[in-house]
Amino acid sequence: MDDHADAPDLDGADLDLPFSLDALARWMDRESLGDGPITEPALLAGGTQNILLHFRRGDRGFVMRHPPRHKRPRSDQTMEREARVLAAIADSGVPHPAFIASCSDHDVLGSSFYLMEPVEGYNPGAEGLPEHFTEADVRTMGFEMVDAIATLSHVDYQAVGLEGFGRPDGWVERQVDRWKSQLDGYSDIAEYPGPDVGDVEAVTAWLRADQPTDFQPGVLHGDCHFLNVLYQPNSPRLAALLDWELSTVADPLLDLGQLLSQWPIDGAVNIGLARPGWPTPDEVIDRYATQTDRDMSSIQWFRVLACYRLGIILEGSNARGHAGQMPRDVAESLHQAAVGLFTKAEQLIA
Template sequence: MTSTHIDVSAVDLAALGAWMDAQGLPEGEITGMAPVLGGTQNVMVRFERGGRPYILRRPPLHARPKSNDVLRREARVLAALRDTPVAAPRLVAAQTEVQSELEPVFYLMEPVDGFNASMGLPEPHASDPAIRHRMALEAASALAVLGRVDPDVLPGFGRPEGFLERQVPRWLRELDSYGRLDGYPGPEIPGLRETAGWLDANRPAAFTPGIMHGDYHFANLLYAHDGPRVAAIVDWEMCTIGDPLLDLGWLLAVLPLSEAQIPGLASPREIVDCYAALSERDLSAIDWYAVMACFKLGIVLEGTYARAFAGKAPKDLGDALHATTLSLFERAGTIMRDSL
């Protein structure tokens, strides 16, 4: 879960308590308030009231124009998944109707008993290679569970029609938009046009729409403390109705990057086989989804590199992410060659 370090005194405890009373939640004094650390995008605060723990999630104190819309979207997704087997944080209540966009949308969820592996491995994970190997398979299993949920639980959510056809043009437009940033020399990404052409030429003819997480990687998973089970999939702001196999491709695309935090993960073939055993989806074009994920993620990361030229992001961060973009396109090229 992403969050930002805040002064918890900025939370209006009286207003929060009154709102919780109106939701019929246990009454009492709000105690133990502390920020949940580990990111930069949204505020998360943990507290207790009436003998029950909560996590409050709201936009940053200096909110972006779409911050409230993002939180509304997340709350809607979590509400829809609450009665499914998906490993998602359990929504308690949400305040999505506000008098002004200057007033923050927020929601409460139950705390998850788990850890983020991208921030370090505890025991027994750190010293047990069998657990680390299984962590990738559990990530695939949790994703397969999501892919089986009827997308009708989110009516009118996303635009599944033409979803795959839109992907390459949409991300090339995103890349072109970086040219408006001062100083950016334009994309110097070997294989960019070849990858785009291959994706258009090899696009699957059809797919079964389903719920997509939209940013499925290990930093957005919380693992159980006692083993490799995924305790929760978090950060649902990119969720949509599209092709769930793109989530699987995303997991495969970031696998080499994830090995730095979790050495000894299962291989791409093992991950695909694990998903296939739990899903009725056609995985014959899984290479396309992995290449598409490399293409999309590489372009997303290039945006920070472009912003660094304009002084809107740290140069060292931009350089590091540009290097990751190049490695993702190299990986796409390898997958394309091996799929011939």
């Protein structure tokens, strides 16, 4: 990890944190999580929606997830849900950061938060691919992602204690209204001029008319793409799926649709990973299909829903950017990604 702090920063002022590292250390004392001062605090890349902080205490490293300074209405609940799902999948075979501890007592830091083990590796979405990778390595990287979400789809959510983590009954029927309502709600944000992302009404109508009738609930990561993973150092093998903010109990086929929406070949968002060797979207679907007994006939619907859903989520960041709650350049970048996602959705339904 680069740019470690030179000395302990016990109030977090140098990092512009909305909480005190001294208060965090006192809580860790009560939880028997090491002793001594918190050292080398450093913000990790990728935290556009939440704070991701790496630090050390004694000879042990930690990574903390905490809501942003300008919390959204469900930010605290999101932290609690992330912690719950990471604890639940500990023995699942799904690569993920190991859960350490969580706190929902807002008297501690003012928000819910949790700690997890650091994962050594590189993020291809942020850092690109190792120069020495062959086409075979790139192909392995792609299939590693597919295999991870296929493995997750086999987790028995009831057996691992995730009963009540989502509302599987009527999940398919709720999706369009749920996300369209969220998009419409952005109009209440001050200074937001409204969505200019594409033909929202056409995509909405198609999703309503073509929704699948077969549904098998399972654990959904909810945001699987190359910015939310780490690969083992200098290897095409996956080390961890990151950022479980959107995880729930739903149809895991949405993870496959989500992955394809930002795939290096024919994806909706340019993630800068164009290299020979990536499996084609059809090969991705076939790879997943060999590892599941799910009905794959509705995969097109899940691909469109993934673009629709993520596009709406990202447009929310644009709306908050107009209100001064997020850096304008970051908000504009996410808006352009939302435009790309709706463009891909329109192509898929054409």
